[in-house]
Amino acid sequence: MIASYTLGNQAVLHLFVGFAFALLNVVIRYFAHWFPRVISVVPRHNVVRTFIIAYLVALVLQLLTSPLFATVFHPKYVEFAWSPYEAFFNVLGVLLMDVIMIAWGGIRRGAEIGGKQLEVAKAQAAEEIDVLTHRHGSATPSAANVTQAEAEARAAAERKQRVDDQLKNF
Numbered sequence: 001m002i003a004s005y006t007l008g009n010q011a012v013l014h015l016f017v018g019f020a021f022a023l024l025n026v027v028i029r030y031f032a033h034w035f036p037r038v039i040s041v042v043p044r045h046n047v048v049r050t051f052i053i054a055y056l057v058a059l060v061l062q063l064l065t066s067p068l069f070a071t072v073f074h075p076k077y078v079e080f081a082w083s084p085y086e087a088f089f090n091v092l093g094v095l096l097m098d099v100i101m102i103a104w105g106g107i108r109r110g111a112e113i114g115g116k117q118l119e120v121a122k123a124q125a126a127e128e129i130d131v132l133t134h135r136h137g138s139a140t141p142s143a144a145n146v147t148q149a150e151a152e153a154r155a156a157a158e159r160k161q162r163v164d165d166q167l168k169n170f
Contacts, residue, residue, distance in 0.1 A: 007085075014086040018058070018093025026101065041091060042098040051091065058087035118167060122160070129156045 025039040041054040066079035133153050 010082060010086060011089050014089035015093040015096070017086075018090035018095075019097050020093070021090075022094040022097030026097065039094055040098055041094050042102070054091045054094065055087055058090040059084060062087045062090070115167075122163065122167075126160060129153075129160070 022039045025037055029035050029037055041050060062083035063080065066076065066083050133149065133156070
């Protein structure tokens with residue numbers, strides 16, 4: 001036989017078909033923000049109802065398209081028999097894309113929060129450097145102490161500039 005209807009082949013194929021449809025929806029939403037995210041099975045309120053509805057939609061699509069894939073080697077009744085199984089893996093593929101989108105959103109939120117924390121830490125470090133610089137300068141400074149304090153201040157400013165540059169590159 002040319003094409004195979006083994007369980008594993010069909011599972012992987014239709015997992016990627018569902019994933020591809022969900023990915024297509026994500027790409028369209030990336031370029032057209034007004035377009036709704038219609039291919040998603042992330043439960044909003046009722047988990048069971050959401051998955052049943054998603055499965056039924058995928059099953060209807062599989063049953064409608066099954067006759068199109070009938071061949072000499074695989075008649076229509078074989079295509080119809082595989083449709084519930086294919087629909088299940090289509091839904092799992094969409095769920096896989098949803099999990100990736102949730103993880104990506106969490107990573108982005110974490111990066112934003114981390115960036116804000118770095119800004120706060122930089123500000124606190126700059127304040128500490130200013131405090132230390134002023135403490136050194138408050139006593140009656142000798143020429144060596146003044147030169148040393150200026151060198152430390154320049155070094156601190158250079159460190160701060162390097163940190164700022166590294167954060168911009170990051």
